Amino acid sequence: MTPAARLAAAAAVLDSIAQGRQPAEAVLKAWGSANRYAGSKDRRAIADQVYKVLRARGRLVWAMGGREDGRALVIGALSLIDGLSVEEIEALHSGDGYGPKPLSKQERSRISATADELPGWVAAGLPEFVVEDFKETFGDRWAEEAAGLMVPRAPIDLRVNAAKATVDEVETELREAGLSPERTPWSAWGLRLSAEPPPNVQALEAFKAGRIEIQDEGSQIVCWLAGVRPGMTVVDYCAGGGGKTLGLAMQGLAAGASRVEEAAAPERVWTPTGWVDPPAGTKTKQPAPIARAEGRLIACDVVQKRLDNIRPRLARAGVEAELIHLGPNGGGVEDIVGTADVVFVDAPCTGAGTWRRRPEDAWRLKPEDVDRMHSLQTAILTRAAKLVKPGGRLVYVTCSMLRVENEATVDAFEEDHPGFAPVAIAEALNEAAVTDAGRATLSALATGHRLRMSPATTDTDGFFVALYERTA
Ligand SMILES: C[S@@+](CC[C@H](N)C(=O)[O-])C[C@H]1O[C@@H](n2cnc3c(N)ncnc32)[C@H](O)[C@@H]1O
Numbered sequence: 361m362t363p364a365a366r367l368a369a370a371a372a373v374l375d376s377i378a379q380g381r382q383p384a385e386a387v388l389k390a391w392g393s394a395n396r397y398a399g400s401k402d403r404r405a406i407a408d409q410v411y412k413v414l415r416a417r418g419r420l421v422w423a424m425g426g427r428e429d430g431r432a433l434v435i436g437a438l439s440l441i442d443g444l445s446v447e448e449i450e451a452l453h454s455g456d457g458y459g460p461k462p463l464s465k466q467e468r469s470r471i472s473a474t475a476d477e478l479p480g481w482v483a484a485g486l487p488e489f490v491v492e493d494f495k496e497t498f499g500d501r502w503a504e505e506a507a508g509l510m511v512p513r514a515p516i517d518l519r520v521n522a523a524k525a526t527v528d529e530v531e532t533e534l535r536e537a538g539l540s541p542e543r544t545p546w547s548a549w550g551l552r553l554s555a556e557p558p559p560n561v562q563a564l565e566a567f568k569a570g571r572i573e574i575q576d577e578g579s580q581i582v583c584w585l586a587g588v589r590p591g592m593t594v595v596d597y598c599a600g601g602g603g604k605t606l607g608l609a610m611q612g613l614a615a616g617a618s619r620v621e622e623a624a625a626p627e628r629v630w631t632p633t634g635w636v637d638p639p640a641g642t643k644t645k646q647p648a649p650i651a652r653a654e655g656r657l658i659a660c661d662v663v664q665k666r667l668d669n670i671r672p673r674l675a676r677a678g679v680e681a682e683l684i685h686l687g688p689n690g691g692g693v694e695d696i697v698g699t700a701d702v703v704f705v706d707a708p709c710t711g712a713g714t715w716r717r718r719p720e721d722a723w724r725l726k727p728e729d730v731d732r733m734h735s736l737q738t739a740i741l742t743r744a745a746k747l748v749k750p751g752g753r754l755v756y757v758t759c760s761m762l763r764v765e766n767e768a769t770v771d772a773f774e775e776d777h778p779g780f781a782p783v784a785i786a787e788a789l790n791e792a793a794v795t796d797a798g799r800a801t802l803s804a805l806a807t808g809h810r811l812r813m814s815p816a817t818t819d820t821d822g823f824f825v826a827l828y829e830r831t832a
Contacts, residue, residue: 713822
């Protein structure tokens with residue numbers, strides 16, 4: 361494809377992203393499948409152009425006089441981000457072949473204009489109501505936090521599965537596969553891969569055999585703060601894709617079972633009616649060992665499909681868990697009420713902490729979505745709290761950076777639940793699978809029982825966590 365044709369394709373992809381709810385990555389993949397003539401270099405160049413625009417969208421809409429279509433945003437990016445002259449941009453818009461049609465008078469005048477003074481929220485690259493929330497939360501540091509959220513190419517973090525390997529073993533294995541993993545600074549079980557060039561983690565033997573999972577370091581840390589120990593009853597109340605379920609399971613491994621003997625473990629396969637042993641002599645690709653945690657691990661969700669999707673992940677990791685499909689008002693867990701040692705609430709949220717990976721979500725968010733999330737989170741936390749036994753721990757987590765979903769939600773919970781006492785993050789870190797640097801840094805960042813991580817402060821996705829112990 362010519363450079364001009366790639367620009368036209370990027371504009372079309374941006375229009376599809378704006379019209380739907382699909383992640384940008386999925387839209388790009390679909391475009392690639394529908395346009396087989398595009399080679400890998402073309403697809404890469406188009407993806408780069410698309411993400412460049414998504415990360416600077418607010419600024420580009422502003423520069424292009426309020427236009428939000430893909431063509432205008434691509435033209436704006438060529439001028440504002442790539443620094444191309446009007447003539448260079450015109451040359452790419454000759455209308456020849458599959459390239460975009462010539463610039464209109466209005467487009468030419470927009471990119472010829474000297475840059476206006478940008479309002480703060482436009483310069484920050486976030487929606488205006490988000491910037492207001494950031495100012496309240498971060499004070500003078502708001503712009504730094506906002507910039508961190510829109511940085512390109514967030515690294516890819518892996519969590520090593522203690523049931524199957526050590527960090528040293530996986531690090532060696534990945535190096536032998538030609539990758540350059542580094543230890544994550546805070547989580548003791550994390551390895552970090554550069555996003556450039558993008559590694560195909562799912563194709564790695566270590567992934568297929570369940571020795572690693574893709575999990576942001578911040579997400580690993582919130583699991584370690586749950587304080588799960590062997591023998592406990594642990595409820596992952598909003599289990600979703602099961603990422604945290606697997607992290608929690610790792611903490612619950614009995615000391616003696618922390619490494620599974622692959623040869624000794626029976627191979628079992630998942631069928632719709634449960635786990636069965638395959639007939640003698642059958643070879644199966646199912647990862648063999650089940651690292652049986654002592655106690656109970658229960659993963660709940662209101663969406664059955666999400667629970668179904670956890671099964672292969674559990675199987676790959678060699679973990680057993682009970683899966684419970686919750687009713688719309690939390691029905692289905694009556695027998696657990698007041699019995700759980702740990703209830704982990706990874707609440708539905710706007711995902712504003714992950715915008716460095718999915719910048720398109722920033723522009724889809726409406727203020728009313730955030731308020732709706734706050735109400736849902738408060739209701740879920742209240743329901744989930746009932747499952748905690750006296751002396752047990754309640755963990756509230758979001759991957760949002762917004763005060764309304766974090767401080768405001770736990771403020772409301774604390775006011776209505778005097779029987780839940782705060783547990784200091786610093787105290788929880790003493791038992792957590794973190795490095796010495798992690799213990800020091802995260803303790804210093806915490807405000808008592810609340811901790812906020814972010815791209816700007818911890819180089820992780822944005823996470824908020826609050827810890828409680830049921831005292832009455
Ligand atoms: C942030 S996601 C969980 C991500 C997951 N813990 C992980 O690490 O992969 C939130 C989940 O909460 C679920 N959810 C939404 N409403 C709920 C409710 N009322 N009760 C329990 N879970 C709910 C959603 O279906 C979604 O899967």
